[in-house]
Amino acid sequence: MKERYKLLLIIIVFTACYYIPWDHITIRKSGLEAFMMLQEYAREHVLTCLIPAFFIAGAIAVFVSQAAVLKYFGSKAKKILSYSVASISGTILAVCSCTVLPLFAGIYTRGAGIGPATAFLYSGPAINVLAIVMTARILGWQLGLARAIGAIIFAVVTGLLMAFIFRKDDEKRTMGEIYVPEDDGNARTLTQDALYMLTMVLILIFAAFARPEEGSAGLWSQIFAAKWYITISLLAVLFIMLNYWFNSEERITWVESTWDFMKKILPLLGAGVLVAGFVLGRPGHSALIPEHYIQQLVGGNSLWANLFAALSGALMYFATLTEVPILQGLIGAGMGKGPALSLLMAGPALSLPNMLVIGSIMGVKKTVTFCIIIIVLSTVAGMIYGTIAG
Secondary structure, three states: OOHHHHHHHHHHHHHHHHHOOOOOHHHHHHHHHHHHHHHHHHHHHHHHHHHHHHHHHHHHHHHOOHHHHHHHHOOOOOHHHHHHHHHHHHHHOOOOOOOHHHHHHHHHHOOOOHHHHHHHHHHHHHOOHHHHHHHHHHHOHHHHHHHHHHHHHHHHHHHHHHHHHOHHHHHHHHOOOOOOOOOOOOOOOHHHHHHHHHHHHHHHHHHOOOOOOOOOOOHHHHHHHHHHHHHHHHHHHHHHHHHHHOOHHHHHHHHHHHHHHHHHHHHHHHHHHHHHHHHHOOOOOOOOOOHHHHHHHOOOOOHHHHHHHHHHHHHOOOOOOOHHHHHHHHHHOOOOHHHHHHHHHHOOOOOHHHHHHHHHHHOHHHHHHHHHHHHHHHHHHHHHHHHHHO
16 A cells, blocks of 8 residues: 555544544444444355355466466457356356455456456346346346346446456556466366366355245255255365365465455455445444435436435445345335336445455556446436336
């Protein structure tokens, strides 16, 4: 961090400590909500979502060759291939806007182009099959269908726009560098490496598998009931792979790479969750900005209502699947159909903690552009859907 940013941070913290009326009941309640949200995040997401994601990111950085990343996600890769892979990833990874960050950092630092990388960044939390199914079941098939179509289009359009806007930056990243397949004496086959990565992805999926709606039956409930048996079995398989397919030096390098991602990302995530909790509170618990104000501002289908819904969704943190019951309550309180879709399109893919971290990975300018694209697209999609749905 540059010295002037450190000084600015110190000034902001000092000013907040000096002027904020901490003895006011609303401020006290907001402060409590901030730490309650941090506790909720730590209990529900760090061990089951973030830790597996960090280990996958570490594995990508160490064991996935730069040539392989460039083949599928590089700025010069075929667009049909790169954006198809980036978009499809969301159907596999049922992750939130924060859990996808280590995975994004892994492929971006290995040379992925800004377009495919940001398409992956959006699709990971947005194109979630279970979330789309729940949206259709609880909020109506029209909204579920609109969310599914919009998320796929958003992932591709966002990536293409980012690639076009920052095409010169991508050229500079690759200029003068020669990328060749890495050969470091790896005795494993491609199949073994693929199975190793697949096992870790499956651990992430099953460990983070969300509880289905109360009283529901079928496949999702059966998977949830067996999630820990499956996860423990997969961990055992991973242990055997690490023991027989990797030497001690490789295992140490993998852990060191994982730790490097953790120490860069976790502090920013924690700070972001605290700020989000202080300003917006947890679902059903008001903080500095009361929930009923938000509900009053997102009725109807005006440009302002859709824009406000998109902005609110972009700043709030939604754990995987929690956006559905939150929206159910907001719609019941008078939220319009258009703003509901705007929030659905922006909310799962963005959050204040998410913004802080991706800013440290790809820079403030690219982060602001990425967020503006998502907010504008979400607003437009909401207005179109609100007009069609009536």
